[in-house]
Amino acid sequence: MSLPLIPAPTTASTDDGTFAVTDALGVSYPPELATIAVHFADDLEADSGITLTPGAIGITLELGRDGLDDVAPAAGLRADGREADADERYGLEVTTDGIRIWGPTPEAVHRGLTSLRQLITANTADGTATLPTARVLDGPRFSWRGLSLDVVRTFHAPPVVRRVIDMCSLYKLNVLHLHLTDDQGWRVEVPSRPALTEIGAAGATDDRPGGFYSQAELAELVAYAAERFVTVVPEIDMPGHTSAVFEAYPELAPTETRTVELGNGTTLHLNTLEPGRPEIWTFVEDVLDAVIPQFPHSAYVHIGGDEAWGMSDEDHAAFVDLAAGLVRTRGKRVVGWQEIARAAITSDDVVQYWLEPRQDDSLDGEAASMVPADLLPILIEHFAKAEQDIPRALRHGSRLLLSPTSRLYFDAPHAKASSDPAQEELRKRVGLPFYPPTSIESGVDWDPVEYTPGIDSDAQVAGVEAAIWCETITTSAELEFMLLPRLAGAAEKAWSQTRTNWPDYATRLAHHSPTWQARTWNYFKSTEVNWP
Structure with a gap:
C-alpha cells in the first residue's frame, strides 16, 4: 500500500491495522517541542477540520534517533548556513494504540508532523481520519x-x-x-535611499499597482x-x-x-x-x-x-x-x-x-x-x-x-x-x-x-x-493556479x-486536493490526475 505522502518518503511500510484520529485526541511533547505542537494543531484544523484537544493524548512527539541512521544524510547546502547541526530526518509510526513521531531536532519533528498532516487529511471523512498502521523513516536528498x-x-x-x-x-x-x-519595481526599504520605494516601487508590469514591504x-x-x-x-x-533604480536615482x-x-x-x-x-x-x-x-x-x-x-x-x-x-x-x-x-x-x-x-x-x-x-x-x-x-x-x-x-x-x-x-x-x-x-x-x-x-x-x-x-x-488566484x-x-x-513513478505519484497527488480546497488555494485541475 502506497501512503499518500508528497514528497515520497525514503522507506515506508504498512500493515492491516488502523488508528482513528478524532477531535478527542491530543499531542504530548517535551517542552522543546511545544511551539511545533501548537502550529501542528492549528495547521491540522485548517487542513482537515479536526480540532485536537489540548492536554489529551494519542500523538506523541519525541527527540531521538531511533532507526534514523539508516537514512542517508542530506547532500547540499542550507540557506541558513547550519550544515553542522541541522538534521531533518524523522520517524513516524502509526500503531493501533497511537501515533509516535521522532527526530533528532525540532525541525525533524516538524517534518514528521507535516507528513502526519498529509496522512490525516487524505483519510478524513465525517470528522474522523482512519489511518493505516505504518512506519516511515525519512529524510531529504538535498538540504x-x-x-x-x-x-x-x-x-x-x-x-x-x-x-x-x-x-x-x-x-x-x-x-x-x-x-x-527588477526593472519593473523595487520592493524593499532602504532608509538612506528613500526614492527606491517612493519612486522605484510605484508600479509593476503593465500598469499594475506597485508596492513594497516595510x-x-x-x-x-x-x-x-x-x-x-x-x-x-x-x-x-x-x-x-536595474531600471527601477535609474527611475529613482x-x-x-x-x-x-x-x-x-x-x-x-x-x-x-x-x-x-x-x-x-x-x-x-x-x-x-x-x-x-x-x-x-x-x-x-x-x-x-x-x-x-x-x-x-x-x-x-x-x-x-x-x-x-x-x-x-x-x-x-x-x-x-x-x-x-x-x-x-x-x-x-x-x-x-x-x-x-x-x-x-x-x-x-x-x-x-x-x-x-x-x-x-x-x-x-x-x-x-x-x-x-x-x-x-x-x-x-x-x-x-x-x-x-x-x-x-x-x-x-x-x-x-x-x-x-x-x-x-x-x-x-x-x-x-x-x-x-x-x-x-x-x-x-x-x-x-x-x-x-x-x-x-x-x-x-x-x-x-x-x-x-x-x-x-x-x-x-x-x-493571487492566478499565482496559485x-x-x-x-x-x-x-x-x-x-x-x-x-525515483518517482508517475502512476504512483498521480495517485498520491490526487489525495492532496482536499487540503488545497480547505485552505481555499486555487489549483489547476489537470486531466492527468483523477481528482476526487
Whole structure:
C-alpha cells in the first residue's frame, strides 16, 4: 500500500491495522517541542477540520534517533548556513494504540508532523481520519529545497506571501527566495535611499499597482517563515535589471542608454550599473547594509548577475567580483544566477543553474517570431555563452542550485486541459507563450543530477529550487493556479531519495486536493490526475 505522502518518503511500510484520529485526541511533547505542537494543531484544523484537544493524548512527539541512521544524510547546502547541526530526518509510526513521531531536532519533528498532516487529511471523512498502521523513516536528498518568488512584476502583498509560505511548508520546502528588485519595481526599504520605494516601487508590469514591504512587514514575514522552518533569502538583482533604480536615482544611470522596443507598447532597457563609478558602489553598500539585517536567518544574499545585456564581459565580471566581495565582507555568502560563473567566484559561492544547453534552440520557428528583431541576436549570444557557465562553476568548486527552465519554471503554460471547463480560459491566458507548455508529469519525470549536464554526483549540488515569474500573473488566484500542483512535484524532486513513478505519484497527488480546497488555494485541475 502506497501512503499518500508528497514528497515520497525514503522507506515506508504498512500493515492491516488502523488508528482513528478524532477531535478527542491530543499531542504530548517535551517542552522543546511545544511551539511545533501548537502550529501542528492549528495547521491540522485548517487542513482537515479536526480540532485536537489540548492536554489529551494519542500523538506523541519525541527527540531521538531511533532507526534514523539508516537514512542517508542530506547532500547540499542550507540557506541558513547550519550544515553542522541541522538534521531533518524523522520517524513516524502509526500503531493501533497511537501515533509516535521522532527526530533528532525540532525541525525533524516538524517534518514528521507535516507528513502526519498529509496522512490525516487524505483519510478524513465525517470528522474522523482512519489511518493505516505504518512506519516511515525519512529524510531529504538535498538540504536546499526552495521556491523563487517574483514579487516585482506583480507585487504580492504579505498575506499572499504567507499563503505561499504555507504551501512551501506543507511540501517540506525550506527556502523562499524573494526576487525583490527588477526593472519593473523595487520592493524593499532602504532608509538612506528613500526614492527606491517612493519612486522605484510605484508600479509593476503593465500598469499594475506597485508596492513594497516595510521593514515591519518583512520582519513579520521572515518570522512567520522561520516558525515553519523556511528561510527567506533576499535577491537584489544587479548589475542588470536595474531600471527601477535609474527611475529613482537618474544620476546612477549610464550616460549612454540603449533600449529595445518589444512591440507591445513596452520598452526593454539594456542598461546596467557600471563598475567603474564610485557612486555605484556607495549605492550598493547602502542597499546591502539596509537589506541584510532584514533577513537575519539567511546565510546568503542573492546578487542576481543574470541577463546583463549591453554590458561587456569584462565589466560584468568586474561588477560581480566587487559585489560578491561586499557581500562576503558583511559576513554573508553569495548566491547568484549562473552567469556569475563568468567572474572569479569561489567554492563558497552558489551558482543557480537555469539556462539549459542549447536553450537557443527555443528561438527557432514560432518562438523566434515572438522576439523583437533587435533582441533576437542578443538572446542568441547570451544563450551561447551560457553553455560554458556550469563547467566554469564546477572548475571554481562552486555548488549548483538547480532550477532548469524546462522543469522548474512555473511561468510556463500548463500543457494539458483542465477537468474543470471553467479553468480553460485561464489556462490559455496565463503563462509565458515563449516557453513550451509543460505537463504535471514532466515536472516529476526527471532526476536533478542525471538531467544537469556536467555533474554526476549529489555532492556537486547545493539543492533544487523552482521559480515563478509573474509577467502574465496578475492576482493571487492566478499565482496559485500556476504553483499548484507543480510545487508538490518540485518538492518531490528536491526531497525524495527514490525515483518517482508517475502512476504512483498521480495517485498520491490526487489525495492532496482536499487540503488545497480547505485552505481555499486555487489549483489547476489537470486531466492527468483523477481528482476526487
